Every structure is written in structure tokens, then in C-alpha cells.
Amino acid sequence: MNSPKTRAALVASTALLVVSGAAPSAAAAPAPAHGRTSVALAWYDxxxxxxxxxxxxxxxVTNSRTWAVSWIAAARALQHVPSGVDRRDYQDAALAGAVHRALVELVPTRAPELDAALQQTLDQIPDGPAETLGATAGERQALEVLHDREGDGLDAASVNAPFTVPPAAPGVWQPTPPAFAPAIQNGSRFARPFLLKSASQFRLPAPPAPTSERYQTDLKEVRDFGELNSTVRTARQTDTANFWFDSSLTLWTKPIRVALAATSHQPLLKQAELVALTNATLVDTQIATSDSKYTYPLWRPVTAIGTGVGEIPADPSWTPLHTTPAHPDYPSGHNTYAGATETVLTALAGRRTAPFTLTSATAPGVVRTYTAWHQLTLENMDARVWLGIHTRLADEAGVKLGTDVARYGLNHAQSLFQEH
Known part of the structure; x- marks a missing residue:
């Protein structure tokens, strides 16, 4: 039996990731060697x-920051293993020490549960210098990353900085029913990205005019398929809409874990980098999303249909399947998230995966099975239209923006893992 180890007692090769067109397909994870639980999966959970x-x-974006900070620290702690110690023991302790310390600092109310998780990991590692040095290195990297990210503008108050609503005009965002709440996430565009040079680096072009053929076509689609009591939306389409109404962060947590499990044959460093880069990219994607949303504060379908525009007559009684979130239409945040995650997972784990199931808190009883990341992206694009809360042009623009940010992140990942 190992001697008890506590958090207090322990406080004492950069990888360039690039998009590869020949990435291997994801597969089921092999059983861990020697009966030891996968530290990457345990701390992911x-x-x-x-x-x-x-x-x-x-x-x-604040929660994505927590993911990113914790796992960047882990990846940095795994890069260099001192000579004379067992590599696996050192790296397991380093990963656990880094993620544990970062989470304790960022979510102190969960310290007892996190301490117990750390103890469980350390109990699997033989006592000795590899364990002690690894855990200490992990804690040190966590504190350094936290220090580096201090004041980055991703706290809740900064993210939800007030937005002055422009005067009402065709195409201009206005607070939406039923709450007519103030706009949210306006401040994300002023935050400091992890990898992007600026929030506006991949700013989208302006959306088409409300009277353009493209906008009119897309608005008619939302009007017909996204209405609360639509007679053209099928039962499966309704299920898809409800399914993806849940948080993107929540819904993509399991697919990312599936990709992580599929790379269990790779070095622990590569596994940590997958989680770190995915979440750092998602932070940058949400910053870029806010930039385009509030540069072009495009009205939501409920406002456009209620007001009437072009060939679409006003219908003040029109109601979407679900309540419209309080921020502009263009681009769809769910779809920027989808485009970014699909791009990173494709690069690091392959385009296809062993079948996995997914459930959603907003669609009780609905279970979906996927074998490729792109399937999730396609459902996201359809779902936002069928919910009545986004135009398809906003969905497609979102996927493009997320993809652009992720490709940049993949090609500049080296700087993310350099110790500062």
C-alpha cells in the first residue's frame, strides 16, 4: 500500500500539430497496460x-478557458522528463498534478473532490522521486499558466460587457421576445486569445442584405421549418433541433473524449495536447464569434419575420420552436464550435471513429449514434434552422469561421506549449 500523499505534501519536446490529410481513423482505446487506469481519461472525466x-x-467561453488552462499546463509539464526516473510514473503524476492544481485554483469549491481524485491517481504510482518530481512539475506549470492568463478578459463579468443596442432598422439586431433581455457575450471580442493574433483575424464578410435573394430564401426556410407549430418539420427534425439546443460545450465533451480514447496508443503528451489544443481553439473561436456577431449585429429571425422584410410579410405572432438566445444571428455560435472541434479532431484523431452514442439534456429519450465528426456538424447546421433561431447563412458562416480558427491553431500549436 502506498503511503498517503496530499496536495500540501506535494507542493515543493514541444510538439507541432499540423493538419494531415492522411490522419488515421479513430478506433476503440486499448486496455491500459499493467492494469493502471488511463490518467488522461481519468482527469478528462x-x-x-x-x-x-x-x-x-x-x-x-469561461468554462472553455478552464479546460484550456488546465490541459495546457498538463502538456507543458509532460514535455521534459528528468533522467533517472520512470517516464510513465513521472508523466502520470505530472498530468494529475497540473490539472488538479489548475482546477483547484479556478474552481475552489470542488477542492475536496479534486483532492480525492489526485489521491486516487497517486495511489496507482509507486512512491519515489518520479512521483514527487512529476506532481511538483505539474503544479508549477499550472501556476505559471494561470499567471500568464491573468486578466485575459474571459471572466464572466468581462465576457458579458454591456452592449448598446443600435436604433431599430431592417437587419439590425434588437432584443428578442419573450424576455427582450440585454445582449450577452459582447465582451468576449475584447478578450485575449490563446493563439489568434486578434479577435478580428478571421472576421467574416458582412452578411447579405435582408432584401437579397439569399437572405430571403433562408428566412423563408426558418419561417416554415422553425416555427413552434410547424406543419412541414418532421418528427425527426424536431428531435434534431431539440437535441442540439443543449450547450455546445456539453454536447461536444463526449466526442472529444471519444477522440482522446482513440489516441490512447499515442504518448501521454500527445493526448494532453489534443485536449489542450481543442479547448484553446474553442476559446479563440468564441472570441472570434463575438467579434463577427457584434461587428455585424444582424437581427434574429424572430425579429425579421415579426417585422416583415422584402417579400416576407410581417407576422408578429410567429414564434420559434425554442426561445431565441440574446445575441445577434451572424454567425451561429453553435456552428463555429462545431467547425472548430471537427477540424481539430479530424487532424488529431482521423475523420471517422468507432460508433459512439450521444444524449442531450434538451431532448430526453433521444439517443444518436455517430461514426464521423462531420455528422455532428451537419446536424448542428440543420438544428439551428429547425429551432427557428438562426438562418442557414449564419450556420454556414459559423462553420467556416470555426474551421479557419482551428486550422490556424493547428499550425501554430507549438507556441501554446512553450514554457513562458
């Missing part, structure tokens, strides 16, 4: 549980 429990009231 601990991170997910921590955020699900304590982060429900926070903006998605």
Missing part, C-alpha cells in the same frame, strides 16, 4: 465533472 457541477452559471 474529472475536468468534465468539475465544470458540469460548478460552471453551469458561467459563460461557455
Amino acid at each position: 474529472t475536468t468534465a465533472d468539475t465544470i458540469a457541477t460548478a460552471g453551469s452559471s458561467l459563460p461557455p
